[in-house]
Each structure stands twice: as structure tokens, then as C-alpha cells.
Amino acid sequence: MFLPSIDLIVLLSIMFPAVLLMGLWWWVRRLESRQTLHNPDAYLEVFDHAGIGLCRIDAEGRWQTANLSAASMLGYASLDDFLAAQPDLSGQLFRDGDKRTAFFEHLKNIGPVRDVEFVLLKQNGDEIWTNWSGHAEKKKNGDVVFYECTLIDITARKHDTIAMLAAKEQADFANRSKSEFLANMSHELRTPLNAIIGFAEIIKEQMFGPVGQDQYVEYAKDIHDSGQLLLSLINDILDMSKIEAGKRPLSEMNLDIEKIIHACLRLVAARAKAQRLRLTARVPQQMPEIRAEERALKQILTNLLTNAIKFTPEGGSVTMTVGQTPLGGIFFTVEDTGIGIASEDIPVALAPFGQIESALSRKTQGTGLGLPLTKALVELHGGNLDIQSKVSEGTKVTISFPANRTVQRQTQVRITNLSSSLPG
Structure with missing residues (x-):
């Protein structure tokens, strides 16, 4: 027969009371928690310090109750002070009485309302902006029993x-x-x-x-x-x-893209040759026409070419490419092997009169209007301008026009009169 040792008996005599005490402590804490949950004072504490105003108004427009947050929001030290000063909605609390009436009529006849702004007068006469939401509690016959509303102080946000x-x-x-x-x-x-x-x-x-x-x-x-x-x-x-100022109209027409590009290249060719730059253009065959203002499009492309040539050292290259976007629009790119632009300087380059400091830019003349004006003219056509650049490697500027500016060329059909050659 197994008999417990003295050590085991001592250990059990110590642990049993400890376990019993822990169980008793847990049971007492659980009982306290239940009592707290069922304690109306605990709920009232939460109600008063909810952080937003809560109120109940009866069917005749009399305040039934409100929380301390609502009273404090309006400058009153207690709920009793507030109810004594504002027994019903007919007082001067709401600056716009007609809007207040419409709010409660909506609750009564239509349904809940959210996020309606009211200007209220505090006890000291100051105005505060508040955001109200509410609903009407009704009897089965549709008569209103009371209105329940929340109000939030949005004065700081409104200001x-x-x-x-x-x-x-x-x-x-x-x-x-x-x-x-x-x-x-x-x-x-x-x-x-x-x-x-x-x-x-x-x-x-x-x-x-x-x-x-x-x-x-x-x-x-x-x-x-x-x-x-x-x-x-x-x-x-x-x-x-x-x-x-929104006063720059466009004189639009259908333009031959290849002719426009060649005209722009001729304008800058002498300067590119003087700097010993390779100036090339890549234009696919059978490109559609573009609906744009001729003067503006030439100005856009010439500005981009001039900028590229200006900031490309001797012996470099400037390439213009044209093509169609996946969505049917038309894009132009001007890519150079010049000094490039740091990413943080691109917004400066696109700002009117923006100047980027560099060794080469200090040697060149410029007003800082070329790129901003180009971007503005592109956007006036509904397009967009994108710059990708790395310092000392070069810059690639892409302008894209939407598909509604693409004009497909009409196929030329030659009709020959064969009637004279027919027998009879």
C-alpha cells in the first residue's frame, strides 16, 4: 500500500490553501465586475463623459435630458444649469430657427438625419459650430415619443x-x-x-x-x-x-505630324550643328494626324528640342520620337544625353521662372518659362507632360495627347470612268 511521504503532505498542506485563496479572489472579482456592469451609476459615468453631446427632446420640443458633455460644450457648469436656461427649443440656442425646425420636421416625417451643421449660442454669447445627427422614437401609430440626438463641436475644424x-x-x-x-x-x-x-x-x-x-x-x-x-x-x-487667366483659346485643325516635326527640326538644326550634336527623329509610317493648334504644337516641340540642345554637352545626341499610346492617343518624346535633372529639381523646372543651378545652366541663357509654358500648352490640349531624368545621364520628356485628338487619315480611292471603253 502506497503512503505519501512527509514532504508531499507538507507540500499539499501549503498549496491547497493557496489555490483556495486564488479561486476565492477570482470569484470576488467576477462578482464585482457583474455588479459594475449592472450599476446604473457606471453607465451614467460613461454617458456624461462620452466626448460628444447626447440629448433627448420630447415631442413638444422640451429638453428631457442631456449629458454633461453637451452642457459643457455650451458653456454650462452642470446639466441643471443648462436645462434651467434652455427649457425647450424655442430659445435662442439655435442661430437659425428655420433650419432647426426643418431638422426636427425631417426626423418626424421622413426619418433619421446625419451630419447637419448648426451654429449654437453658448452661455456667454459666443457662437460654436456643431454637427447634429438624430432619429425619432415613435409609437406604433407614428406619433413621436421623443427625439434622440448627438452633437459634436466642429468649431475648430470649421474655422x-x-x-x-x-x-x-x-x-x-x-x-x-x-x-x-x-x-x-x-x-x-x-x-x-x-x-x-x-x-x-x-x-x-x-x-x-x-x-x-x-x-x-x-x-x-x-x-x-x-x-x-x-x-x-x-x-x-x-x-x-x-x-x-483662362483666356487662351485654341485655333485647332488637323495637322500632319511629320511636317510639324520636320519644321521644328529645321528651326533648331543650326544650333545642334554648332554644338556637334546628333539630331534625329523617329516617325513611323502612316502616322495619323493630330487635332491641335499648329502654333501651339510647334511651340511645344521647339521648346523641348531647344531645352534638350541647350543642356546637352558637345558631342551628345538629341532624339525625337513619335508614336501612338495603347489607348489610341499620340505621344512625343524628346530624349537627350545631357546633364540631366535631379528628381527634387523637376518641380522647380516646371514652375514659372524656375531656374536650376548647374555648371552648364549658368553658361546658358534662359527665362525659366520654356517648360512651364510647354506644360501649360499641353494641358490646354487635354494632354500631360512627364519628365524622367538622371543627373549626368540625360533627360527624357514625354508629352501625351488623348485619343480624341487622333485623326485617322482617310483612304484615297481613285475612281476611273470606264464607260467610254465598254463595247457597244
Whole structure:
């Protein structure tokens, strides 16, 4: 027969009371938890400190009850103070009484409502913005027993929104004023500038006879070239300001893409040759036409080619490619082996008058309007512009036009009159 040892008896005599005490402790804690769950005071604590306003209003518009959060939101120290000051909805709590009436009529006749904004007056007279949701508890016959509503203080959020809208309105007004000023200024400058360019050309070409001093001819040439550069800048500013003001209409027509590309290449060929650059174009056969403004499209492509040539060192290459997108649109890419652009500098390059500092860019002239104007003209056609670039490796600029600007060429059908050759 097995008999427990003295050590085992001692161990059991110690563990049994401990286990009994732990079980008793767990049972007491569980009992306390149940009592807490069934304690109305516990629920009232949660109700009062819910973080949002909760209220119940009877069918006649009298406040039945509310939580402390609602009273505090309106500047009252206690619920009793609030109910004493605001016995029903007919008081001055709601700034817009008609909207309040419509809210409760909707609850009564239609159903629950969510996220309706009301301006309420606090005890001290300050206004707060609140967001209300509610429903009506009804009898079987449809009569309202009471309304239950929640209200949230959205004053801070509302002030932030109002401030943002005001700032945006001011920014839009400033931008419109700037665009109008630039448009007017550019228009006023072009008239005298055209006269200066014209007179400089007359002197440069010695149209009315020899000037007498070759140095005067050189000066006239400098005046003419500088005037042309300034006129080009003014035209860019005028175009940019018109686009920003929404006053740049497009004179659209169906354009032969190959002819447009060749015209643009001719404009930049001399500069590319001077820098010993390889200038090539890849145009597939049977390309469709594009519906666009001829002047704008030439300006877009010429700007991209000029930029690529400007920032490509001697011996590099500039390639233009055209094709169709998978969705039927038309894209143009201009790719170079130039100095490239850091990714963080691309937004700068696309901003009006943005200038990127580099050893080569400091040697070249530029106003910082080429790319922004190009992007604006592309977007005016419903397209988009994308730049991919790596420093010291080169840049690839892609412009894409939507499919509704693709015009398929009509097949030419030759009809021969065979009636004269038929017998009889």
C-alpha cells in the first residue's frame, strides 16, 4: 500500500490553501465586475463623459435630458444649469430657427438625419459650430415619443476650413491680378518693341544706303537680336498669363505630324550643328494626324528640342520620337544625353521662372518659362507632360495627347470612268 511521504503532505498542506485563496479572489472579482456592469451609476459615468453631446427632446420640443458633455460644450457648469436656461427649443440656442425646425420636421416625417451643421449660442454669447445627427422614437401609430440626438463641436475644424477657403480665394485673386497685369504689360511693351526691332533691321541691312561705320551695323544687329529675344520672352509671358487667366483659346485643325516635326527640326538644326550634336527623329509610317493648334504644337516641340540642345554637352545626341499610346492617343518624346535633372529639381523646372543651378545652366541663357509654358500648352490640349531624368545621364520628356485628338487619315480611292471603253 502506497503512503505519501512527509514532504508531499507538507507540500499539499501549503498549496491547497493557496489555490483556495486564488479561486476565492477570482470569484470576488467576477462578482464585482457583474455588479459594475449592472450599476446604473457606471453607465451614467460613461454617458456624461462620452466626448460628444447626447440629448433627448420630447415631442413638444422640451429638453428631457442631456449629458454633461453637451452642457459643457455650451458653456454650462452642470446639466441643471443648462436645462434651467434652455427649457425647450424655442430659445435662442439655435442661430437659425428655420433650419432647426426643418431638422426636427425631417426626423418626424421622413426619418433619421446625419451630419447637419448648426451654429449654437453658448452661455456667454459666443457662437460654436456643431454637427447634429438624430432619429425619432415613435409609437406604433407614428406619433413621436421623443427625439434622440448627438452633437459634436466642429468649431475648430470649421474655422480651419473657412481660413483655408479665404486663403485660396486671396491666392486666386492675386494670381488673376498678376495674370491680368502681365497680359496688359506684355501688350503695351510689344508695340514699341516691334518698332525698335524694325528700325534696327533697317539699319542692319542698310536699306536706305550705307551707314558709314561697320560698328554701327554691328550695334544695330545686337539691338535687333536682343529685341527679338525680349519679344520672344514677352510673347511667352503673354501666353502664360492668358492660359492662367483662362483666356487662351485654341485655333485647332488637323495637322500632319511629320511636317510639324520636320519644321521644328529645321528651326533648331543650326544650333545642334554648332554644338556637334546628333539630331534625329523617329516617325513611323502612316502616322495619323493630330487635332491641335499648329502654333501651339510647334511651340511645344521647339521648346523641348531647344531645352534638350541647350543642356546637352558637345558631342551628345538629341532624339525625337513619335508614336501612338495603347489607348489610341499620340505621344512625343524628346530624349537627350545631357546633364540631366535631379528628381527634387523637376518641380522647380516646371514652375514659372524656375531656374536650376548647374555648371552648364549658368553658361546658358534662359527665362525659366520654356517648360512651364510647354506644360501649360499641353494641358490646354487635354494632354500631360512627364519628365524622367538622371543627373549626368540625360533627360527624357514625354508629352501625351488623348485619343480624341487622333485623326485617322482617310483612304484615297481613285475612281476611273470606264464607260467610254465598254463595247457597244
